[in-house]
Structure formats: C-alpha cells, structure tokens
Amino acid sequence: MMTEQVEQHNASLGEAHRRDVEHLGEQLRRRKIDLEAVVAQVAAFEVAVPSWALGTGGTRFGRYPGPGEPRDVFEKMDDIAVIQGLTRATPRVSLHLPWDEPDNPAALRDHASALGLGFDAVNSNTFQDQANQAHSYKFGSLCHTDAAVRAQAVAHNIHVIEVGAALGSDALTVWLADGSNYPGQMHLRKSFERTLAGLQEIYAALPDGWRLFTEHKPYEPAFYATVVQDWGSSLLLAQGLGEQASCLVDLGHHLPNTNVELVVARLVTAGKLGGFHFNDSKYGDDDLTAGSIKPYQLFLVFNELVDAAQDGVLGADPAYMIDQSHNLKDPVEALLMTVDNLQQAYAKALLVRREALTHAQETNDVVMAEAVLKAAYDTDVRPLVAEARRRSGGALDPIATFRASGYRAAKANERAGAAYIPPQSL
C-alpha cells in the first residue's frame, strides 16, 4: 500500500533529510547519545488505531462529514492500511463492538491479514442501548440494581471476547459510563461492588493469554458520580480481578491539571499498567490529536515509560492505542500526525540522560534535574523520527505523501453515500 508514492516522495526529500540526520547525529554525539540506537527503538514503536477514528467524529451538537469516508469496517481497514504503509507503526486495529461488529469475523480477519493488519484490544459498549436489547442501560450496566441488566452487560462483554478471539485479538478494554447525576441517586459503595462482581464474571470468561483492561474516567456522561472515576478505582478493580487484569490510562480521562505521568508511575509500581488510550485535551475528554495541546505532558508520560523499561519494572508491554475523535481534520491525516507526535515524544524520552538525571535527583540539584529533561525535550527529533520511518519502509513526510497520493479524492468518488457514524466518546 502506497509503496510507490513513498519511494517517490522520499527520493525527493532524500538529500536534505540526509543532512538533517547527520547534523542531529553530531549534536547527539556531543551529548554522548548514539543516534542509531534511538532510531532503532523508535522504529520498533507500534500503536493501534481505533476503528472509530477513521470516520469524522462529531459532538452532541452535530457532525460535519468529509468526502470519501469509509462506509463499513472493511473500508476502515483499507484506510488503516494506508496509515500503516506511510508510518510502518500501526499494524494493529482496536475494534469497537457493536459499532464495527463484523457479520463475519473470519472474513474481516482475512481482509485485515491481506492488508498486513492484525487486531489489538476489542472494546465493549454498555453505554448505549442497542436495537433489540431486552434491558436498558439508562441507569447503568454492570453497576445496575437489577440483576437482569447486569447479566445482559456481562453477556455482551463475553460476546465481545468471542468475536475478539475469532479476530486474533488478545485483550478486552472495558470502559463503563455507569454512574449517577445527583447525590443520593446511586449507592456509592454498593454500585462499585456490583461492578466488580460483574467484571469477575467477565474475567472468568477470558481465554488464556488474554488481558482485561479497566479504563477510568472522572465524569461524562455521569455528572455527579462515576463508578470507575479515577485510577484508584481502576486499580481496585484490576487488583480484585487478578493477574490478567490491569489498568488502561486514557490521557483525556483526567480532571484538568491532573499529573498524568504520576498516575503512570503509580500504576507501574503497582504492576498494573496495562495500556494507553492516547489523545489530548484542553478541558475534558476532548479526544484531540495526541501531543497537540500538552506535548510536554506527553513527553513526561513517555519519560516514565522509558525509565520503567530501563529499570526492568514495566512488566508486560503496555498496549499502546489511540482513542481520538476527529471532528475537523481529515481522519487519516489526523492519525498520521498523531503517530508522528507519539514517536517524537518517545524519541525525546529516549534522549534523557538517565545517569545525569539520577545524579541530579540524588543530590537534590533541582535546576540540573529539570535541565536534563528540558535538554531532551527541546531537541528537534523530527529528522530522527523520519529516519526511523524511512528504514521501516515508511514515508519521510507521511502527510505530504498522503496528500500527493490523491487517496482521499479517489475514495470520495468510490465511496458515495457514506454511512452516518454516531458521535462517540470512549
């Protein structure tokens, strides 16, 4: 996919790029950092693309679809294959059920496989009522006071596991909208206990080698009390389930000014950091492009991950996934930008001089500790990330290559009558 366009575009940028890499290599040598080692690590970086991010998103106020949007999950795979062809960093898809539930999982798996794609964590949905559903989730799903509603929510999650297994996935992400809007509405303690009990039933259905991720979020749609509202609640659930359960950190699922890198550090210490939903936000769960609003925070999150990996305490590799809603940008371009921003944050974290940082911390040298971080963060790593992509067969400039390919215009002709995709927030 896109191989010819990538080669052509890379060739046109080749000489200037080569000089940029050489210059950066020299800068890093002066800091006793080996550019080659960092390039290799960035080239190995992978992040899953969510099936719900390929169409234009929307808000409760409306949605403005763009031309050539994918009409079904098969066409979404085609778009993700383009992103993979340009970045070589997105070989897996995170599927949402029922939004992108395939009629025939084997056919979808074959289609994905032919495109060189596989499946990451599958996502269940008990935050909306589906057609022909016996019971409503209006007052919660796993936390519901009615056992029949809870049983329905458990059965849905087990169904998602079965579809995921047929696709070759090996993880389930559970984000619950369960909560209340007014004091007194919901018993705070019992609703949490019912939720844990429901998750235990789901956990019991996990195949060997599977993982279950609990995802917290402070508010929305519940505006007074959310059952799994913070990382502490998420950790209690993961600990109450067992070895195969861990916590998923959605960067946008925190109140303003929350120290997310500290949350990451705590979950690493607890041995329960399961994965990420990357995005960015200014106010709430805005689902903007990762690194677009708070790039320094993104760097500091990766700094914790690199530090934990180097200390050998990261445990199982965290599942890196994107969770974004693109209301204004072309979704493919937004995702190309996202992957680049993630790789830049990761590359900068790899440039942190750990020994110097440790020494500054041990000697309480506040200025030098911060300066070590800033020296890494302020480095222009764009040539390094582009070089990592080039060596993996990707594009030096993915967005320019995508635009030059004419892919979107071709799809606008092919994909007439794009299906409506509902506004979403996971």
Ligand SMILES: [Mn+2]
């Ligand atoms: Mn999420």
